[in-house]
Amino acid sequence: MEDEASRLLQTLKRQTVPMACYSCRRRKVKCDGRLPCSYCARRSLECSYESTLPNETLQQAKKRRYHEIERRIEGLEQLHDILARGNEARAVEVLRRMRRGDNIELLLDYARAGAGVDGSSLEQSQHSRRLFLKSLVESTASLEETTNAARTVVTIDRLYLPSVEAYQTLQHSVLQLDHLDGFLSETNSQRATGASAQQRAEDKSSGPLYWVPAQPWLVAVSDEETSHLLSMFLAYTNVCWRFVEVQPFLQALRSKDLGSQYCSPFLVNAMMALAYLYADIANSGDDDPEGAPHQNIRFHEEALRLWTLAGPEPSITNIQGLSILAVEHILQGKDQQGLDLLSAACELNNTLHLPVRLAEWSREDLVMGLMIAGDAVDWNRAPEMADVLLEDLQYWIGYPFLDEPIPLQANFLFQQRCLFTRLLQQATTILTAHSLEADALSELVSASQALSAQLQEWYDAIPQEVFPITRAPPNIYDLHAQYHCVQAALYERSHMHLCALMQETEHDTEELAGSERARLRIHLRATALQHCYEGATVLRAFRKAHGLKCVSFVLLNHSVVGAFVCLNDMHTPPEGSTPRTGKGLESDQRTISALEEFFRIILATSGRWILSRGLAKMIYYTASKELRIELPASISDITEIMNNSSWHSSDLLQLSATFRPNWSMPYVRKDDDLGNYRMGDMLNDLMESSGHRDGAVEPRPSSSRVMAYDPVHD
Known part of the structure; x- marks a missing residue:
């Protein structure tokens, strides 16, 4: 009985002596063990109580708690070091994650993961x-699909992006949205399950189109890299511009003869510099977050060095290299x-000595002579292009993205481009002309319409088989896009001249008075828009067939x-209607669709070409700040996303593009001299200003809710 009483007493003691709470232990008072206890x-x-784990004594719980606090203090000290002395971009990312609600453990995981990867996981994340x-x-x-996908990437915080290495499987493909969606889903599925990345399908490309040696033309470059970049150059850039004749160039390149007249180290370095502006970032090394556009510097600088050493020597390769540079x-x-280099090329072209046509000249010599001759020969004695550029059906392969051979009438298309270029030279003279005299303005409008008729006649004579109905070589899209670009520019310029002429009411003539004047204005704008719509259709066809990895400079100009x-x-709406600003009058949906297609080209090339970033910012700023029109949300949102993720504030400092006219400012400033409104001057003024031009009218709110965003200053 005594043993039983003792056992019950011990049980009662265990039940009535609970662990004291933190406040009672600190004050050394009796605690009843409740939560909250009566004292508190x-x-x-x-x-609060010190929690214990199963089979853990109170002393062990205290010790464990001590180590937890110690680790947390160490983590907080690490975060303090990151915010105070670490990489600024990484510190900003820590604060961003803190503000979105990440707890201390997630912040520490992020900080510790970033500490061992090139100094910052933020840089790696931004690179991805x-x-x-x-x-x-x-x-x-x-553009709408692109913007929607981009919104998803930048707004979902816990979305895992593919690693840098993973993109190597995509670099030689024409990418579709489904490919990227599947790529993203696969990456997040693997991260969620902890599975390792599966080996994706091997690159379908069998290798470069042209295997060529790097030495003796290049320094510290492999044959593989040289073959890859030159194959891209010949497949895309050269097929549109025809800088070099492929077979004579390749023959000279492979001969390794430094004395060849069709190849030189200067020419090859110039080709590599331009080709790198089209090369995939994965080819330029994972350690460079800026990508291929900055990797071309080594070839760029070497080409300029070689040109400086060569001096003004008139040779075929020097003319070609200068044109490419x-x-x-x-x-x-x-x-x-760029224009200085082009002027130097033209000067050499005029002084290049071409011998009298000899019977023993090969066909390659004839072709090269015709390409280079320019003003250096008497065109009355020059052979007809059709006699030299014989019709021969070739097959174009879009290396490295497409491996299906596509028929190409290269010589016929080049003949058409030469005919078109002669008309284009006249168009340039008309487009850049300016006069304050009413009679001169009227003559410019008449000359513009006459040239437009000549262009239409040339275009109507082009055979139907060289129209881009299905997938076609890129130079076909170039030819059609440039035609519509020139026509749209001529009609829009005539519209500007007519608006300026109408301001000089004292000089109005009967031909331009009253309703006839209004009808002419409507006709000019409608025709300009029609060419824009048709040009946008060409760009859309190119985008769907080839993607936008290799875009010609011609397509950018048209855009x-x-x-x-x-x-x-x-x-500027038709006469008698309300201005299309704010939310008053909806613009023609065709105009919106065409604008999105044009901006799509500018957007795609902005990742590689600094020029495109400046153009995108100029267009955005002109629309929102000067014209005060409401841009589609797809354009506003993607501009903000790209500016925050891919573009850099230093981009504008690298621009000296003073010869890019702003085609909208003449309507705002009532002065139709395009020479007064150049991109470089406009962006420089914006950079020097405090953020807004004095007296500028703030843009109206946008349905996209981002119109207050300023891509130039932000």
């Missing part, structure tokens, strides 16, 4: 985001330097002119 409840104190956005904007997706400079936003014509239509 009466005094409105926080009541840039790579995904770059792949997205270069896909076949429409001129385009490379322009795409990098350096118009003045810029077309975008401004669309903006002008949204800003």
